[in-house]
Amino acid sequence: MSQADLTMEGHTTGLTAGPAFSIPTKKLAIWLFIIADTMTFSACLVAYGFLRNGTPDWPRPFHSITNVALMTFILLTSSLTMLFGLRSARAGDKAAAFRWTMITAAAGIAFALLHVREWLGLINEGMTLFKNPWGTGLFGASFFSITGLHLTHVTVGVIALIAVGLRYRGGRYNADDIEILGLYWHFVDLVWMFVVPLVYLLNLAH
Amino acid sequence: MTTVEGHKSNGIGKELGVYVCLLALAGLQFVIAYQNLDASQMFSRMLVVAVVEAVLAAMFFMHLWSEKRGFLLFVAIFTIFVLLTMQYGWTDSFRMVSGAPFSK
Numbered sequence: 001m002s003q004a005d006l007t008m009e010g011h012t013t014g015l016t017a018g019p020a021f022s023i024p025t026k027k028l029a030i031w032l033f034i035i036a037d038t039m040t041f042s043a044c045l046v047a048y049g050f051l052r053n054g055t056p057d058w059p060r061p062f063h064s065i066t067n068v069a070l071m072t073f074i075l076l077t078s079s080l081t082m083l084f085g086l087r088s089a090r091a092g093d094k095a096a097a098f099r100w101t102m103i104t105a106a107a108g109i110a111f112a113l114l115h116v117r118e119w120l121g122l123i124n125e126g127m128t129l130f131k132n133p134w135g136t137g138l139f140g141a142s143f144f145s146i147t148g149l150h151l152t153h154v155t156v157g158v159i160a161l162i163a164v165g166l167r168y169r170g171g172r173y174n175a176d177d178i179e180i181l182g183l184y185w186h187f188v189d190l191v192w193m194f195v196v197p198l199v200y201l202l203n204l205a206h
Numbered sequence: 207m208t209t210v211e212g213h214k215s216n217g218i219g220k221e222l223g224v225y226v227c228l229l230a231l232a233g234l235q236f237v238i239a240y241q242n243l244d245a246s247q248m249f250s251r252m253l254v255v256a257v258v259e260a261v262l263a264a265m266f267f268m269h270l271w272s273e274k275r276g277f278l279l280f281v282a283i284f285t286i287f288v289l290l291t292m293q294y295g296w297t298d299s300f301r302m303v304s305g306a307p308f309s310k
Contacts, residue, residue: 021277035281039288046292054302065236072232079267080225087218186267193232193259197252201239 030180034187037153041191044149045198048142052202059134060205061122068200071114072192075154078107079189082182089168089175097178101165104185108158115151119144139203146199153188160184224266231259 021028052058062068085100122143129144131137164181167173238251265271270278 021274021280023273023277031277031281035285038285042289042292046295050295050299053296054299065239069236073229076225076228076232079228079263080221083221083267084218183268186263189267190260190263193228193263194256196232197235197239197256198249201235201252202245202249204239206240 024176026176026180027183030183034183037187041146041149041194044142044146045194048146048198051138051142055136055138057135058203059132059136059139060203061125061127061132061134061139062200062204065201065204067114067118068196071111071118072196074107074111074114075189075192078104078111079186081107082185086175086178086182089178094169097175098165098169101161101168101178101181105158105161105165108154108161108185112151112154112158115147115154119147143199146195150188150191150195153191157181157185157188220266224262227262228259231255231262 023031081100081104085097085104088094088096088100126133127140127143129137129141132140160181164173164177168178235252235255238248238255241248243251270281
């Protein structure tokens with residue numbers, strides 16, 4: 001065997017010795033997705049901040065925090081129920097894991113319904129993607145883009161929760177799949193922590 | 207209580223503690239929103255609270271703290287680096303406010 005063969009063999013062995021960072025491949029994949037999605041949301045929020053800062057007549061249309069406070073509470077609580085689901089799955093309690101996963105999905109649905117109700121209220125007041133009665137049309141564009149992107153993530157998350165929960169109960173998925181789904185759901189929660197202050201609370205009418 | 211049950215109980219306690227902290231921090235953001243502050247002060251305070259919330263959620267809800275240190279560093283360094291490189295446009299944003307002319 002030549003020195004080149006030895007080097008190549010050693011190199012190949014090194015590459016296939018195990019998963020990167022010694023974590024399962026599926027988990028690494030969801031983390032890479034989360035990092036990429038962080039960039040997407042960050043780019044949206046930075047662009048929104050740029051526009052808000054550079055636009056003198058930026059509107060402050062929100063008069064009440066009740067709806068957004070309730071949405072925040074529901075989403076934070078759904079992260080906790082997701083953790084309970086993962087804990088039950090790790091303990092091998094399939095019924096409890098399925099129940100907690102479905103409770104998390106129900107919380108996601110409640111969040112989405114509140115979000116849609118808020119959107120409809122703003123649309124009824126005359127706000128669209130291109131105009132609003134309070135000032136620059138950029139507000140409508142940025143508000144619907146950022147909250148719409150987040151709502152899309154919540155909707156996809158709810159569908160995934162139901163699908164993975166059912167498959168977990170049927171024995172096709174295991175606790176690792178619940179954990180991976182949980183990482184996605186916590187990320188959706190994490191993004192909301194930035195959307196609330198920047199998009200809602202900074203635009204509160206005083 | 208067995209050792210396993212003890213660990214389980216501790217784990218739930220920690221998760222509940224983090225959840226309560228997150229709720230309190232989210233509430234703090236709402237309190238800041240009603241304070242008589244100018245936009246830049248309000249923005250900076252809310253952003254600091256949001257970052258603390260995000261770190262708590264990532265470390266304990268997403269279990270990043272219990273992953274390998276190399277992976278934690280990879281996620282943190284990569285994310286912070288890209289987030290920082292997105293901040294180059296703020297000077298232009300302030301120029302729009304102050305009405306400074308564009309260069310020819």
